[in-house]
Amino acid sequence: MMYDNLLSTVKTLYIIIYARLSKEEKDKQSKEEQSKSIKHQFEICREYIEEEKKEYPNCNFIIVEELYDDGISGTTFDRADFNKLKKLIENKKANMVITKDLSRLGRDHIETDNYIEKWFPEHNVRYVSIIENVDTYDVNNVSNDIAPLINWSNDQFAKTTSKKIRKEFKKMMKNGKWSGGEPPLGYIQNPNDKHHFIIEPVGAEIIKRIFKLALEGKTPKDISNILIKEKVPLPSTIKGNKRDLNINLWSTDTIRDILKNKMYLGHMVQGKTTKLNYKSKKIIYLPEEDWIVVENMHDPIIKESDFNKVQILIKSNKNKTTNTYDYLLKGMIKCKECHHAIGIQHFNKRNKNYTICSYYRKYGNKKDVCTSHRFHYEEIEKLIIESIKIECMQYVDDTNLAEKIKDKKQNIQLQADLKINIDTTNQKIFKIEKQIDTIYEDKLNNIIDDEQYKRIIKSKQENLEFERIKLINYQKELKRIKKNIETNYTKLINEFLEIKKPNKILIGKLIDKIEINEKGIIDIYYKIKKNI
Ligand SMILES: [Zn+2]
Numbered sequence: 001m002m003y004d005n006l007l008s009t010v011k012t013l014y015i016i017i018y019a020r021l022s023k024e025e026k027d028k029q030s031k032e033e034q035s036k037s038i039k040h041q042f043e044i045c046r047e048y049i050e051e052e053k054k055e056y057p058n059c060n061f062i063i064v065e066e067l068y069d070d071g072i073s074g075t076t077f078d079r080a081d082f083n084k085l086k087k088l089i090e091n092k093k094a095n096m097v098i099t100k101d102l103s104r105l106g107r108d109h110i111e112t113d114n115y116i117e118k119w120f121p122e123h124n125v126r127y128v129s130i131i132e133n134v135d136t137y138d139v140n141n142v143s144n145d146i147a148p149l150i151n152w153s154n155d156q157f158a159k160t161t162s163k164k165i166r167k168e169f170k171k172m173m174k175n176g177k178w179s180g181g182e183p184p185l186g187y188i189q190n191p192n193d194k195h196h197f198i199i200e201p202v203g204a205e206i207i208k209r210i211f212k213l214a215l216e217g218k219t220p221k222d223i224s225n226i227l228i229k230e231k232v233p234l235p236s237t238i239k240g241n242k243r244d245l246n247i248n249l250w251s252t253d254t255i256r257d258i259l260k261n262k263m264y265l266g267h268m269v270q271g272k273t274t275k276l277n278y279k280s281k282k283i284i285y286l287p288e289e290d291w292i293v294v295e296n297m298h299d300p301i302i303k304e305s306d307f308n309k310v311q312i313l314i315k316s317n318k319n320k321t322t323n324t325y326d327y328l329l330k331g332m333i334k335c336k337e338c339h340h341a342i343g344i345q346h347f348n349k350r351n352k353n354y355t356i357c358s359y360y361r362k363y364g365n366k367k368d369v370c371t372s373h374r375f376h377y378e379e380i381e382k383l384i385i386e387s388i389k390i391e392c393m394q395y396v397d398d399t400n401l402a403e404k405i406k407d408k409k410q411n412i413q414l415q416a417d418l419k420i421n422i423d424t425t426n427q428k429i430f431k432i433e434k435q436i437d438t439i440y441e442d443k444l445n446n447i448i449d450d451e452q453y454k455r456i457i458k459s460k461q462e463n464l465e466f467e468r469i470k471l472i473n474y475q476k477e478l479k480r481i482k483k484n485i486e487t488n489y490t491k492l493i494n495e496f497l498e499i500k501k502p503n504k505i506l507i508g509k510l511i512d513k514i515e516i517n518e519k520g521i522i523d524i525y526y527k528i529k530k531n532i
Pocket of ligand 1 (some may be wrong): 336337339
């Protein structure tokens with residue numbers, strides 16, 4: 001089991017068994033049935049603990065209290081025994097909570113999630129829900145992913161569900177767990193863990209071949225021609241297990257997508273698209289910097305050095321066919337509607353430059369996607385530079401500026417102090433853990449008796465928890481302070497105002513991104529705002 005590590009750091013679990021009668025049970029059942037339900041919940045929990053004892057003989061399991069609330073609706077956490085449970089935890093009398101199922105903890109999923117995801121972990125409490133196989137100590141337990149979904153089905157209020165599900169998907173993605181449909185060609189879902197890929201040899205060979213051809217200098221167009229000529233089956237037809245060799249639609253885009261796909265390096269790449277809201281079916285393609293990438297989640301098919309070479313080759317292919325002018329704002333402007341880059345087109349005949357939504361340029365005529373966003377580039381550039389200047393002036397006029405810079409210096413000192421505290425606390429924790437190990441060995445070797453052992457271990461355990469909580473607080477504080485400082489923007493602002501012709505690098509330091517909507521209205525997102 002994966003939580004062996006966590007269990008080995010906490011040698012004694014002080015357990016609260018918690019049961020609850022639902023309002024329905026209270027209303028409909030006889031007194032006898034009700035007490036049976038509570039007894040039954042307690043019994044299942046006790047059985048579970050007996051099993052745990054067998055599985056982890058090195059760990060002590062002590063039932064501190066058996067608590068229950070009856071008949072108070074689960075949507076409120078203001079329940080007498082539940083409050084007692086919280087008190088026990090806050091006073092460090094318990095570090096494990098067990099319920100028969102999630103709905104016993106509560107019916108409001110936001111509150112329940114809050115306990116599972118925040119309150120229990122913050123108090124170093126292991127929470128177990130037997131029926132759904134949820135265990136907050138078991139980081140690799142798949143059931144933990146579905147816990148919030150079960151909470152959701154217990155919830156009466158559906159309005160937050162879509163958001164919640166999206167949040168859960170995001171969480172899965174951030175953990176590198178596949179949450180899409182079919183994996184890309186060359187991989188299949190691991191039958192033992194559908195969030196994880198294993199290599200599918202037939203597809204993987206095709207992928208290797210495509211990269212090999214690209215390394216030889218072939219363009220995506222060349223490669224697609226070769227595959228069609230050789231009647232190599234398409235990704236979709238292989239995946240369906242029907243190797244229909246007659247279909248020959250390897251498109252240049254398919255090849256290009258494969259050659260750029262970092263999944264083949266073993267990374268999990270997800271979150272490429274999003275929806276406006278839960279009612280909308282319209283899919284929006286996100287820019288690459290917003291994708292969720294978790295490295296080294298599965299076996300790679302392509303070597304990183306080869307992959308990088310191919311990226312350079314694809315780029316140089318592109319540059320051969322299109323004119324590359326380096327405009328001041330190139331790569332900084334995004335389409336407000338579809339979030340793709342706004343490109344700049346040069347018309348030789350008119351000797352004029354125009355902006356264009358790159359997504360529209362790619363698909364505009366074929367699909368009903370986005371609009372042209374075509375505007376006279378030089379005008380747009382002039383407007384943007386003027387706006388940035390005006391924004392910068394505001395900061396120069398700000399009389400509080402000096403004050404804020406002073407704060408920054410104090411912040412740096414505070415950060416250094418916190419880092420020292422974190423180091424010291426870490427060392428303390430390490431020391432106490434060592435001591436606990438030694439005491440345990442002493443007990444095994446009968447140097448100390450059971451009574452002594454229990455007494456010493458209890459105080460050590462309390463010390464340990466105290467240091468751990470201190471550590472968490474220091475880390476939180478450091479994170480908060482770090483947010484407040486970063487770059488000194490005053491220098492940049494003055495530089496920008498003095499310079500005749502601003503350069504790309506300087507603008508990049510001041511500006512997060514620029515968006516243009518289809519009517520030509522410009523939104524500039526500044527980095528300076530956040531910090532000064
Ligand atoms: Zn667009």
